[in-house]
Amino acid sequence: MAVISRDEIFDKVKDVLENALGADAEDVTMDATLQGDLGAESIDFLDISFKLEQEFDIKIDQGELFPENLMSDDSLVQDGKLTDKAMEILRERLPHVDFSKLETNRQVDQLSEVFTVESLVDFIERKLSA
Amino acid sequence: MRWMWIDAITEFEEGSRLVAVKNLSSSEELFHDHFDGSDGLPPDPVMPGSLVVEGMAQTAGILVGSVNRFREKVVLAKVSSVELTEDAVPGQCIRYEATIERMDEAGASTRGIVSRLDHADGSWTRIGAIDLMFSHLDNNLSGREFPEHNFVFSDNFRQILVSAGLDDYIDD
Numbered sequence: 001m002a003v004i005s006r007d008e009i010f011d012k013v014k015d016v017l018e019n020a021l022g023a024d025a026e027d028v029t030m031d032a033t034l035q036g037d038l039g040a041e042s043i044d045f046l047d048i049s050f051k052l053e054q055e056f057d058i059k060i061d062q063g064e065l066f067p068e069n070l071m072s073d074d075s076l077v078q079d080g081k082l083t084d085k086a087m088e089i090l091r092e093r094l095p096h097v098d099f100s101k102l103e104t105n106r107q108v109d110q111l112s113e114v115f116t117v118e119s120l121v122d123f124i125e126r127k128l129s130a
Numbered sequence: 131m132r133w134m135w136i137d138a139i140t141e142f143e144e145g146s147r148l149v150a151v152k153n154l155s156s157s158e159e160l161f162h163d164h165f166d167g168s169d170g171l172p173p174d175p176v177m178p179g180s181l182v183v184e185g186m187a188q189t190a191g192i193l194v195g196s197v198n199r200f201r202e203k204v205v206l207a208k209v210s211s212v213e214l215t216e217d218a219v220p221g222q223c224i225r226y227e228a229t230i231e232r233m234d235e236a237g238a239s240t241r242g243i244v245s246r247l248d249h250a251d252g253s254w255t256r257i258g259a260i261d262l263m264f265s266h267l268d269n270n271l272s273g274r275e276f277p278e279h280n281f282v283f284s285d286n287f288r289q290i291l292v293s294a295g296l297d298d299y300i301d302d
Binding site for chain 1: 207231237239250263
């Protein structure tokens with residue numbers, strides 16, 4: 001497979017997001033958050049995942065790109081905050097995501113803030129070089 | 131009773147493709163209201179585009195449901211794109227052809243073509259394309275639980291499947 005540059009990955013991810021979310025091209029920047037800035041809803045994450053699979057000819061397992069069923073586990077979320085165990089699991093399962101923004105207050109409702117366009121680009125870059 | 135917007139399944143390829151038809155009759159109530167001429171213009175019976183989408187959603191929903199033998203609760207989660215280039219009107223037969231594009235435990239994406247039968251020569255003319263996404267309810271929404279009973283594929287869905295000889299695909 002030909003080596004694909006980070007810029008090329010970004011361009012393709014941008015196409016996917018414009019298509020899946022109806023996002024305007026100028027809004028899809030590296031630091032844009034999928035939910036807050038681009039308006040993604042829960043089903044859109046599956047749509048994005050399917051479209052990335054097609055675009056890059058890869059297989060993405062459920063829970064590999066975005067976290068799943070986190071909120072229903074009491075050992076992971078307590079009083080609306082992510083536990084140490086949750087942070088550990090998230091870092092291990094989703095190495096393409098920068099969780100440092102969450103470290104100070106660990107509010108679970110701010111989890112969506114770490115899923116940015118850049119996290120998708122990082123994910124694809126890791127996946128293609130694996 | 132679920133409001134059905136397909137009359138019959140005419141073709142089925144397991145796990146990949148399903149075709150259903152809907153005959154449009156001027157006796158259907160929706161054509162008396164949409165549009166009834168109360169706006170001063172002549173009556174103009176047209177099937178609402180949203181119901182054409184529903185017909186495709188039922189066609190593609192059955193296809194997606196059949197993959198897991200209708201054990202999963204398959205619900206329409208996203209209308210990804212709709213393009214309807216011509217109206218559907220009484221006297222026509224509408225054909226919905228759905229194919230699965232992608233599918234996993236969480237859900238599926240489907241592509242769909244809508245066509246209309248030309249009664250003069252028996253040919254089909256494409257009048258639209260509808261792409262959809264379905265969610266497997268029990269595998270989503272953070273583990274929230276739903277009733278055991280599969281309320282999605284209920285009585286009249288079953289009747290359509292039986293008529294098409296597809297009842298073997300239903301796990302009770």
